[in-house]
Amino acid sequence: MAYLYGDSTPFPLDDNFLDTLRAVTDTCVSLLKIDQGLDESLSRSVAARADFDAELGRVEALAHSLVKAMEPHVTASESTSEHQVAVRLLQSAKQVLEAARSELTHRRDAALAEVDNLTVEGRNNINQALEGFLSSGGFPGTVFRMRWKGGIAEEPAKAQTKLSTRFGLEAILEIEVPLSHAFAHPLKVGDLDKNVAIKLPAPGSWLHRGPQLRREVLDGYYVTEMEISPERAAMVLRKSNKHASAGLEVLVRAEDQAAMTVKRLAEEGAPSTDEIVLEGEDAATLQRLWAMIEAAAGDLVGKRRRLLRAAFDGVPVEEIERPARLAEKIVASIAPLVREMRARGASATELVLKRDLGNGRREELYVARAEIARKWAELAAPRRAIFDAFDLGDRGGGGADTIRVEPDDEPTKSGVPRVA
Numbered sequence: 001m002a003y004l005y006g007d008s009t010p011f012p013l014d015d016n017f018l019d020t021l022r023a024v025t026d027t028c029v030s031l032l033k034i035d036q037g038l039d040e041s042l043s044r045s046v047a048a049r050a051d052f053d054a055e056l057g058r059v060e061a062l063a064h065s066l067v068k069a070m071e072p073h074v075t076a077s078e079s080t081s082e083h084q085v086a087v088r089l090l091q092s093a094k095q096v097l098e099a100a101r102s103e104l105t106h107r108r109d110a111a112l113a114e115v116d117n118l119t120v121e122g123r124n125n126i127n128q129a130l131e132g133f134l135s136s137g138g139f140p141g142t143v144f145r146m147r148w149k150g151g152i153a154e155e156p157a158k159a160q161t162k163l164s165t166r167f168g169l170e171a172i173l174e175i176e177v178p179l180s181h182a183f184a185h186p187l188k189v190g191d192l193d194k195n196v197a198i199k200l201p202a203p204g205s206w207l208h209r210g211p212q213l214r215r216e217v218l219d220g221y222y223v224t225e226m227e228i229s230p231e232r233a234a235m236v237l238r239k240s241n242k243h244a245s246a247g248l249e250v251l252v253r254a255e256d257q258a259a260m261t262v263k264r265l266a267e268e269g270a271p272s273t274d275e276i277v278l279e280g281e282d283a284a285t286l287q288r289l290w291a292m293i294e295a296a297a298g299d300l301v302g303k304r305r306r307l308l309r310a311a312f313d314g315v316p317v318e319e320i321e322r323p324a325r326l327a328e329k330i331v332a333s334i335a336p337l338v339r340e341m342r343a344r345g346a347s348a349t350e351l352v353l354k355r356d357l358g359n360g361r362r363e364e365l366y367v368a369r370a371e372i373a374r375k376w377a378e379l380a381a382p383r384r385a386i387f388d389a390f391d392l393g394d395r396g397g398g399g400a401d402t403i404r405v406e407p408d409d410e411p412t413k414s415g416v417p418r419v420a
Contacts, residue, residue: 006345150186190219
């Protein structure tokens with residue numbers, strides 16, 4: 001069902017971008033709050049060091065004053081009581097001063113350790129902030145790459161997806177494969193298609209052709225591994241799903257390869273160095289099988305759940321110096337669409353999408369601009385300014401901050417349609 005701008009011209013994406021806008025804004029606000037928290041932690045660290053240095057300086061000044069005051073008495077004759085009392089006073093003072101210095105150092109280290117813990121916690125929250133959105137949504141232009149491996153015997157299947165954005169964010173997420181899903185275990189080829197057979201060299205004579213080729217029926221094989229990406233598509237077929245077994249590695253397509261190829265796999269998993277190029281009916285047979293596998297796996301990417309790791313411009317996100325820079329890149333990645341939605345909408349206060357329902361009916365989805373602006377209202381001005389790229393404010397005034405946000409406004413429910 002195609003989406004349309006508010007003026008009924010085609011929208012470039014096939015999903016409800018209003019939901020994406022909400023989720024992206026929430027994610028960026030979380031990142032900016034983390035950025036603010038890191039700034040506060042840095043300020044606390046600087047303040048703790050400055051307080052330590054100042055107090056230590058005062059203690060050192062006190063020690064200097066005491067030494068100076070005792071100096072005339074220490075230089076007196078060693079046999080006099082005056083000299084002996086002065087020496088004992090200085091020794092006692094030295095012990096007191098050392099204890100004070102140790103206490104100050106302990107207090108400083110405790111304060112810095114607390115700040116470090118808050119900093120680590122804040123940086124770990126970057127992954128959490130991203131996970132909520134990346135596990136269910138995606139940025140325009142995001143590329144997904146998926147790997148799946150069926151478990152042997154009773155082992156559960158494992159799957160991951162890697163997503164890459166246009167602005168330098170990459171992430172790997174674990175896919176949660178439901179027990180009821182076709183890919184919860186290896187798939188038997190015969191359950192997908194019948195009489196699947198190709199001509200292959202006999203084991204041990206892989207390099208030979210002509211009379212050495214024989215028809216090999218694959219119905220009893222199991223699809224145990226799969227890889228799908230824009231650059232590459234491949235699958236592994238094994239003779240058993242109960243134990244390690246020999247099989248075939250099928251490279252369906254690759255950027256540097258013009259035709260489908262097959263390699264035999266040994267029981268321990270190592271592929272043969274020899275491969276055969278499939279052509280004609282054999283290639284069509286496996287291409288048909290692959291199409292069925294790809295269709296059955298079509299919804300797996302949408303079942304991504306746990307963020308395993310993420311990096312921004314090659315740096316793990318928990319180590320990036322300024323989370324605000326990531327938030328700024330994210331906002332910039334969708335800002336052109338937001339601005340275009342405003343430009344192509346008739347409403348002065350809402351962003352609107354439409355869907356063509358057919359039979360002369362259209363469904364309208366909308367969100368108040370004030371609802372979106374409310375999400376960043378509590379941020380400090382420099383961080384709020386990042387959202388000026390959306391251009392949701394009064395164009396005669398001062399950007400997004402000029403949107404009037406009433407505290408008792410009811411949020412607009414995107415998805416509640418107005419049908420014309």
